């Protein structure tokens with residue numbers, strides 16, 4: 001259990017938390033987050049105990065994180081992490097827009113969509129080469145040949161490139177061609193791949209698994225950082241719930257919590273969360289308002305004929321409107337996104 005204290009609360013408040021945990025038989029230790037104190041207690045999350053502790057004076061938040069985390073939590077005197085991709089920086093207080101097709105299908109289509117998103121104001125080009133699909137009979141991506149295409153088209157339109165790796169071999173290939181590797185929701189708890197990404201040193205876009213808790217996500221990032229790679233961006237992409245109106249449920253509530261407890265940048269993927277084009281712009285605007293450092297949106301020149309995820313892909317024109325709305329809203333909401341130091 002991680003008990004996050006309010007900013008500026010007195011040391012007595014922390015002592016009271018430690019005593020309450022000790023009375024419940026929990027060993028607890030004080031840790032310093034960037035802008036406030038916190039107390040970490042060993043043992044499983046206990047709702048009743050969290051309720052008791054949550055009511056003590058000076059307690060801001062009780063989180064179900066119990067395992068030690070050496071790298072991902074905010075630390076006093078250490079600013080927020082920024083992740084540099086070519087000339088673009090994620091997490092510096094600006095709002096990053098990542099856009100592009102679900103999968104690279106052919107060079108001409110990729111070029112069309114890349115030019116359109118670059119002109120509309122995207123910062124990073126996405127496009128899958130290795131696709132993790134639900135069915136082995138679905139389009140699996142072009143694989144290796146897509147990587148030089150992405151690199152060439154990204155350079156031509158002046159955007160850095162992010163693309164997914166599914167295993168260590170594809171991660172090595174991606175490292176040679178892209179600015180950032182994506183570890184997808186289905187691989188978030190693949191510790192071998194996380195360690196490999198940590199050793200490779202390439203910036204990592206780590207997507208939250210569809211059934212991953214906040215602690216699961218932070219511990220996955222911890223694997224990469226523990227190997228010496230601090231360049232990690234977290235991505236909320238929707239989780240499984242009982243909701244039946246949408247592909248997944250976008251958990252925007254995790255954004256301000258992640259921003260408070262971790263120094264890593266956080267972006268949101270409204271495309272895979274909703275699975276529906278008409279819902280994507282509203283969720284993207286909401287992500288900006290929730291304090292995310294950016295969004296990742298799928299765009300396809302001809303969504304009806306896309307080989308994957310056409311139903312959720314914006315047309316270039318729809319993306320142009322969204323990007324312009326986001327850029328207009330950005331200054332209004334900037335103070336909620338400033339890195340906490």
Ligand code: PEP
Pocket residue numbers: 102128132164183184185186207237269272
């Ligand atoms: C993707 O971004 O291409 C993707 C497959 O996303 P996720 O891992 O979130 O399903």
Ligand code: MN
Pocket residue numbers: 102103272298308309
């Ligand atoms: Mn997709």
